[in-house]
Amino acid sequence: MSPARRRAALLLIAVMSVNASYTVLIPFVPELQQRAGADPTVIALTFALFAAAKTLSQPLGGLWVDRWRPGHVAFVAQLVAAAGIVITAVARDPQTLLAGRVCWGLGEGLVTPALYAGMGLLCRRYGLSTSRLIGNFGTAAMAGFLIGPLVTGVAAPLGLEALFFAGAAVTAVTAFGLFRAIPRSGEEEPEEAEADAAPAADGAGAGSAGPWWMWVLALGALDLFANVIYSAFEPMLPLYLSAGRDGSARGTISVVFAVGLATFALFTWALGRYTERLRLMTLIRAGMAAMALGLAGLTLSAEVAPVAASFVLCMAGSAVLYLTARRGLIELRSAMSRQGKAFGLFGFIGDSGNIIGPILGVALFGWTGATSFLLLGVLCVVALVGLAVASGRFRGARQAEPTGTTETTEAQETSPRPS
16 A cells, blocks of 8 residues: 555544544433433533534644644544543543543544644645545545444443443554654655745735635635534434324434435545536535525425435535535645644634534424425525625636736635636
């Protein structure tokens, strides 16, 4: 195996390990209630504080990545996460349980910008395709979500402590793997490093394309939008599918979500291989349109087949937005020397959608029922119109520049490449 493939494989294994943390705890909720004396409020905080710690620590991890080597940050962050897993495993009271989950979430948040920065370094160091690596990244992330409950279900007879100690050991081993996998910034070829550093050293705020942080905010908002829509589905679809049914809808809900998540994994893998030449704005429009159509389709029937088909369309659109936002960020040349800050800010904005989405979904569904899906679809259409207006103004501003301005160079320095 070539060094590029070996390092990329270690990075993707780490991504699966990080995302498995979100779901591995779910089957053990009843046991945690007994072991730690946790009431429903504590159980809710067990998940909410993990998500909050992960979201809030990403900007800190980003600042650290820019000051230190991403591989070092990833190494320490994974060890912090391993410590959180151990504390969670031995918790016998609510306070220790919550402290362990906060520590666990802190480690996962710190490692996230390091993973993205490492992905960017691998692409530049070895000339890897940005779209292809991001596609593999997305597939690995979804595989982590699916592996968590699967491994827990198979290994449940071992008990919570044994399984979590094993998970902590795997996380610690992953820390060493990331330390080896993520190259140093100085390991880039001299020509590549010089070309990448030049745009970042220039005034990123100059020119019509705007400063680097404006692009990070825009791409983060795109990821926020996609996360809000998906995380709203998590409570909305079970409520929708179980309404008016005499028996349990558990099997139907499982089938719909399994098909949707598999679609996301497949599409991110395929999009990374076949959309590299498409412009970012074209992909964003396609993703928004697919989500709008899927949301509209959900209002037609609560039967499993039409719901699954519509959800597949929504998840295909979500995959497009996932890939586009991350590709745009990695190709943002004016942020090459600030990738930690860029990914930390991006992750903070995007992951906030996982907090907003369930609240919005439950409130909308309780207020309007199935019409809530249509309202979310209208939101997609409004976003599409806003994108069309914004991109038109952006092109007009570039065309209005003085003839002495090197338009092509400036656009490359301050915006993602529209390859």
